[in-house]
Amino acid sequence: MAQHSSSAPSAAPAARTPLRLHIPEPPARPGDKPDFSYVRVPPAGSLPRPPIDAPERALREYAEGLIRVLDDDGRAVGEWDPKLDAETLRQGLRAMMLTRTFDDRMLRVQRQGKTSFYIKSTGEEAVAVAQAYALDPDDMLFPSYRQQGLLIARGHSLVDMMCQIFNNTRDRLKGRQLPIMYSVREKNFFSISGNLGTQYPQAVGWAMASAMKGDTRIAASWVGEGTTAEPDFHHALTFASVYQAPVILNVVNNQYAISSFQAIAGGERATFAARAIGYGIPGLRVDGNDFLAVYAVTRWAAARARANLGPTLIELFTYRAAAHSTSDDPSAYRPLDESQYWPLGDPIERLKQHLILRGEWSEAQQQALAKALDEQVRADLKEAESYGTLGTPPASPKTMFEDVFKHMPPHLIKQRQEMGY
Amino acid sequence: MAQHSSSAPSAAPAARTPLRLHIPEPPARPGDKPDFSYVRVPPAGSLPRPPIDAPERALREYAEGLIRVLDDDGRAVGEWDPKLDAETLRQGLRAMMLTRTFDDRMLRVQRQGKTSFYIKSTGEEAVAVAQAYALDPDDMLFPSYRQQGLLIARGHSLVDMMCQIFNNTRDRLKGRQLPIMYSVREKNFFSISGNLGTQYPQAVGWAMASAMKGDTRIAASWVGEGTTAEPDFHHALTFASVYQAPVILNVVNNQYAISSFQAIAGGERATFAARAIGYGIPGLRVDGNDFLAVYAVTRWAAARARANLGPTLIELFTYRAAAHSTSDDPSAYRPLDESQYWPLGDPIERLKQHLILRGEWSEAQQQALAKALDEQVRADLKEAESYGTLGTPPASPKTMFEDVFKHMPPHLIKQRQEMGY
Amino acid sequence: MSTMNMIQAINSALDVMLGRDDNVVVFGEDVGYFGGVFRATAGLQKKYGKTRVFDTPIAEGGILGTAIGMGVYGLRPVAEIQFADYIYPAFDQLVSEAARLRYRSGGEFWAPITVRAPCGGGIFGGQTHSQSPEGVFTHVCGLKTVIPSNPYDAKGLLIAAIEDDDPVIFFEPKRIYNGPFDGHHDRPLQPWSKFPQSEVPDGYYRIELGKAAVARPGSAVTVLAYGTMVHVCLAAVEETGIDGEVIDLRTLVPIDLDTIVESVKKTGRCVIVHEATRTSGFGAELSALVQENCFYHLEAPIERVTGWDTPYPHAFEWQYFPGPARVGRALKKVMEG
Amino acid sequence: MSTMNMIQAINSALDVMLGRDDNVVVFGEDVGYFGGVFRATAGLQKKYGKTRVFDTPIAEGGILGTAIGMGVYGLRPVAEIQFADYIYPAFDQLVSEAARLRYRSGGEFWAPITVRAPCGGGIFGGQTHSQSPEGVFTHVCGLKTVIPSNPYDAKGLLIAAIEDDDPVIFFEPKRIYNGPFDGHHDRPLQPWSKFPQSEVPDGYYRIELGKAAVARPGSAVTVLAYGTMVHVCLAAVEETGIDGEVIDLRTLVPIDLDTIVESVKKTGRCVIVHEATRTSGFGAELSALVQENCFYHLEAPIERVTGWDTPYPHAFEWQYFPGPARVGRALKKVMEG
Ligand SMILES: Cc1ncc(C[n+]2csc(CCOP(=O)(O)OP(=O)(O)O)c2C)c(N)n1
Numbered sequence A, B: 001m002a003q004h005s006s007s008a009p010s011a012a013p014a015a016r017t018p019l020r021l022h023i024p025e026p027p028a029r030p031g032d033k034p035d036f037s038y039v040r041v042p043p044a045g046s047l048p049r050p051p052i053d054a055p056e057r058a059l060r061e062y063a064e065g066l067i068r069v070l071d072d073d074g075r076a077v078g079e080w081d082p083k084l085d086a087e088t089l090r091q092g093l094r095a096m097m098l099t100r101t102f103d104d105r106m107l108r109v110q111r112q113g114k115t116s117f118y119i120k121s122t123g124e125e126a127v128a129v130a131q132a133y134a135l136d137p138d139d140m141l142f143p144s145y146r147q148q149g150l151l152i153a154r155g156h157s158l159v160d161m162m163c164q165i166f167n168n169t170r171d172r173l174k175g176r177q178l179p180i181m182y183s184v185r186e187k188n189f190f191s192i193s194g195n196l197g198t199q200y201p202q203a204v205g206w207a208m209a210s211a212m213k214g215d216t217r218i219a220a221s222w223v224g225e226g227t228t229a230e231p232d233f234h235h236a237l238t239f240a241s242v243y244q245a246p247v248i249l250n251v252v253n254n255q256y257a258i259s260s261f262q263a264i265a266g267g268e269r270a271t272f273a274a275r276a277i278g279y280g281i282p283g284l285r286v287d288g289n290d291f292l293a294v295y296a297v298t299r300w301a302a303a304r305a306r307a308n309l310g311p312t313l314i315e316l317f318t319y320r321a322a323a324h325s326t327s328d329d330p331s332a333y334r335p336l337d338e339s340q341y342w343p344l345g346d347p348i349e350r351l352k353q354h355l356i357l358r359g360e361w362s363e364a365q366q367q368a369l370a371k372a373l374d375e376q377v378r379a380d381l382k383e384a385e386s387y388g389t390l391g392t393p394p395a396s397p398k399t400m401f402e403d404v405f406k407h408m409p410p411h412l413i414k415q416r417q418e419m420g421y
Numbered sequence C, D: 001m002s003t004m005n006m007i008q009a010i011n012s013a014l015d016v017m018l019g020r021d022d023n024v025v026v027f028g029e030d031v032g033y034f035g036g037v038f039r040a041t042a043g044l045q046k047k048y049g050k051t052r053v054f055d056t057p058i059a060e061g062g063i064l065g066t067a068i069g070m071g072v073y074g075l076r077p078v079a080e081i082q083f084a085d086y087i088y089p090a091f092d093q094l095v096s097e098a099a100r101l102r103y104r105s106g107g108e109f110w111a112p113i114t115v116r117a118p119c120g121g122g123i124f125g126g127q128t129h130s131q132s133p134e135g136v137f138t139h140v141c142g143l144k145t146v147i148p149s150n151p152y153d154a155k156g157l158l159i160a161a162i163e164d165d166d167p168v169i170f171f172e173p174k175r176i177y178n179g180p181f182d183g184h185h186d187r188p189l190q191p192w193s194k195f196p197q198s199e200v201p202d203g204y205y206r207i208e209l210g211k212a213a214v215a216r217p218g219s220a221v222t223v224l225a226y227g228t229m230v231h232v233c234l235a236a237v238e239e240t241g242i243d244g245e246v247i248d249l250r251t252l253v254p255i256d257l258d259t260i261v262e263s264v265k266k267t268g269r270c271v272i273v274h275e276a277t278r279t280s281g282f283g284a285e286l287s288a289l290v291q292e293n294c295f296y297h298l299e300a301p302i303e304r305v306t307g308w309d310t311p312y313p314h315a316f317e318w319q320y321f322p323g324p325a326r327v328g329r330a331l332k333k334v335m336e337g
């Protein structure tokens, strides 16, 4: 053998093929016919409900399947049926409808120039509402900006929400935040951040603290599928896995991140629920437009966390039916009528149909309720507007120097004086 | 039903159990008997070699198994045997031995105060050497600080490496870097960073660029298992998956990150190779002390990348036999003799045994080679020391203002003058 | 020559560079098919193809980490961070990697990347769509920081940034994308087309990094500003009738100290204006430099007019934004001082 | 009362607070069983248990993200970042979250976290174990930044930081862990035990954040410094025989402006010293503040002595480190100026 150091020999290289870069694309662009052939929709009820102490390894099929309870006719089928009583379901239906009514009204209000910005959750109401129902009221929520349904399901005052949206004299956030960036401590609803995903490890930290203290409350957090690419997603899963934190980590896969199709976030090669596998965390994929399935899966994860069996990742498979926000125009990047082709339907319609099928609801009741909710929202709006809208200063600008620190340091007092206060 | 909004009802909460936080622990601490019962060692040859175009989904067993070629007697068995000729193996053995000899000598040199710092790769030589052999010389390497074997296997001058370690007059990094933070452009060996993991997405970006240009070169990168918790690990896997970058992402699981056992990095609930599953990337776990297995798995991943079939994550399962660095004392956190119990043996011993078994090597040759290498390293050291050691200024301090930017801007010229140059 | 607003000028710079140099690639969140949330990359994917102009996952650190790798390969990546407020997840790749690579490798490797990020307030964006984080980048040796104030400069500087072999952070004051906002939020915005700086050559030209421009010559006081604040300062000078020399820094690092010192030695007075929070903002460095270099010429204390040391409060945008009234007060104060 | 070096004083502060308040938790990389790479947490896991003192994954952003969540729950997390050079991956959680939480939630939530990080050079750590990044944090409203210069202060300030309901970045100049290094690297280090500041009460006491200390009274020139540089400045004053008043800032934000202004008004001269790179370092802010508040008292330009605007070069440590010779030259210069 050679006695002097030499380069590593490489096996005779065959003529190499040129490499090429893959850039994911959505199946349809404006002008194209909507195409959801990439969505595999298994029959409702086809997946069994595992025990809450099943090891992650035994749960892999849930990361790639789709847990569904409501079938096409609105029947609840299979082991995952949470068997909720009709009154609870009517309440859930009502909360979803209230969320949608609120969203629609606030969009109009923004169009009228009474506020600068709004974000709807249309088509995704089951996510927030059913999950709020599946959790206990003292569980701590670390949401993104698209889970207003959590607050509504927890019975928070719409007037209070509107006052934040208007930044008016009753805005509890003192005019400091963009509309919809709620913070409602008494509902255990954490301050929403404008920076994507930061709440995810915070929820894990909160849950770790709860476990350190021998408390019984768990935490839950939400990000969009686009946000899973952010580092805080990885931080949250790593820490949740290592310390077996009692937390539910939700990924709301509504197919889009502003204009980007979910393949750009990594949805082409694996589901978002599958991300959990690599951390030894159960990943469950659920039909996000199926109130019963969302409720059941969340209950399962909550029970698991409460039993010191650790975290769960839930991918809520749904569709963002509206624009990203009032600053967005989806017709620039996806077919105009795409939402009508979404194969998992509308969460409100599906729950309504289920209740009617059970003989617990009727079209007439539905219409009456819709009207009542509309009136309620209008009345609340009237009250909220009486405290001012965009352009009504929420309070003295003097307050803008408060809460930077608990106690105002000299340099801020001086700057406040410089401003004239 | 109630007509007014109300809180989400929660199913009657059963008496809740107090939560508790899980803190992972290694199986043995100083004074305890070493315990590697957590390591499952499947027989060599038990896993088949899949075709390079196998879908990720078909490769899951590799993320949790352990690909091994050399059995306990040193025989190469099973489909993964790369069937390397004896001369190549002798070269590989030589490069591993040279790496170890170099490490041992440099440790001594540090102890003598001739340099400030050193990091050994003892016990992990097969990782760097076999992987260098499995890649082509023009493939781009983005290593961590523990893959000096890559440079040695690529035939880089030891004198040049030593001059960097000494920060002497021939230090190509002009005295700017901590010892061992090599950068060797002509060997396609990227500048090592002191910040963990940053090279991972950089390797992906390099590979993306290669693919954009229709080039044929691929990239490879290395991090320790502890570093997988950093955000750049997630960035790299996400981008590699989305764009199907021709890159090999290696995780060297040597059981420790300074004092932290791999469970603290998340190794308790899943393997590090399994992280890949969630991104739809094949994750292969390999016996990192088995030269043949490491070579074979790397060749497989390289062939896959070259065929435009995308990235691969390889977990190299090994053991850090030495201290983390010269600043570390492992007897403070793990049993002193732990390395002797490591179930996967020593990479040099195992390859030697294999060659002897094949009749291609002997103990006498081994001893002669060891002696020759020791002499070579001593001779090189003598030369390197002739250019200076710690405390010999590498060049004029004037150079410290160069290379901050390509062209020195006025404020740096001024600062240089202020310093007296 | 065409009439362009700042978005069009930036788009044109990218277009020119994509056309001239095959190694230029443009990417970021929503940058591809959609053309960016501010439309800065509109039409470019269609023209140059999906591997030259493309969308990325929402991971600013991943965007810049891969950009550095592409730069090491030999490309000239131009990455967009959707809002400057979202650059922080990429901070480590910028500070520890892009800025250090040439130095630590003894010149073997470098990161010829350009990072574009819309910055600044005045658009009712609330605290996470209004920040001006340039100050922290000026503290990081190895990074260049550029902030244009008009379409002509934006194009010329962006081309120079892309051609630069060092990492450049290119902040775009989004408030002036459509017109030179002077802080009078209650008056209609004048579009760029009414101003000469909207006359932009269609092809290639560059404005050297590191050179300030005198936006308005004057003799009474030197006003140092950049980005949106250049226009605010011009208005304040106009309205107070104080003959201020308004210097548009354009590049913060490397700074054009000669132009600053020459002016302050002439006027003997100096007002520094930026939108970023005051403490340790770039104004502090400017103040230190001016007093170090012009101490014996200064006739009054240097004044800083800046954003307050609070987050940008949504409803108090105009109390926060350093408008012409505040700048005017500072001008009067230094004239009296 | 015991004799403690800085590591022991920090360990004692943590010990006292873990003992006093069940909500205090201590964690970070290698912090648990091992007790930290600098041994600052040695013995604490054994004493308080694994859920009070523990190791974390290597993810600085995850450490601070979870710390914020724990703080929201009601704990008082004390997180260690192994070296200040590695704080950047956590930058977003610090800047966008910890610093903003109280403000954006209208006071509903806050982040009472303490982030300990060894900083500074002079230990042959090369460019990634030597940085002094305090400047960038002082630009972030909502964060407090503290840097002690001796064992007594370190313990008292750390206790105050832990008890503070706002996020505090607590930088520990690692060069003075064992003794007050004055920059004379060719002389043997004097251990802390030879100095009165090593007399540290065993129990609880606090030093209020936001208050500077006069390390040496003087009348000729005001010297502003913090951390290791306090000792370098004391040596420089001694060696030049110039009667400098050396002020140890201790807290950078909120800054003790009164003490600074009072001194400069008395001396009429000012030298500012830090180890961090010059451009936009905290020295720039100090210079701006001094000239804004003491303009008419200044008799010479304010001088800055700082690290150069380059990474910390391993082999040129002592050319980079601002030692007593450089400080001495600046003292002489301002006295002549
Ligand atoms: C760190 C950060 N980067 C970028 C943005 C800008 N941004 C706001 S929403 C959004 C898309 C998020 O998509 P997804 O996570 O899927 O949530 P969805 O809007 O669909 O609910 C982007 C890129 C941001 N707010 N924060």
Ligand SMILES: Cc1ncc(C[n+]2csc(CCOP(=O)(O)OP(=O)(O)O)c2C)c(N)n1
Binding pocket: B146, B194, B195, B196, B223, B224, B225, B226, B227, B228, B252, B254, B256, B257, B258, B320, B324, D029, D058, D082, D086, D089
């Ligand atoms: C961002 C960052 N955080 C922390 C450190 C300090 N540090 C250096 S090596 C190390 C352990 C790394 O362990 P691992 O990734 O397993 O690699 P190994 O040393 O075992 O090869 C740590 C924490 C660092 N260099 N960079």
Ligand SMILES: [Mg+2]
Binding pocket: A224, A225, A226, A252, A253, A254, A255, A256, A257, A258
């Ligand atoms: Mg989405």
Ligand SMILES: [Mg+2]
Binding pocket: B224, B225, B226, B252, B253, B254, B255, B256, B257, B258
């Ligand atoms: Mg390791």
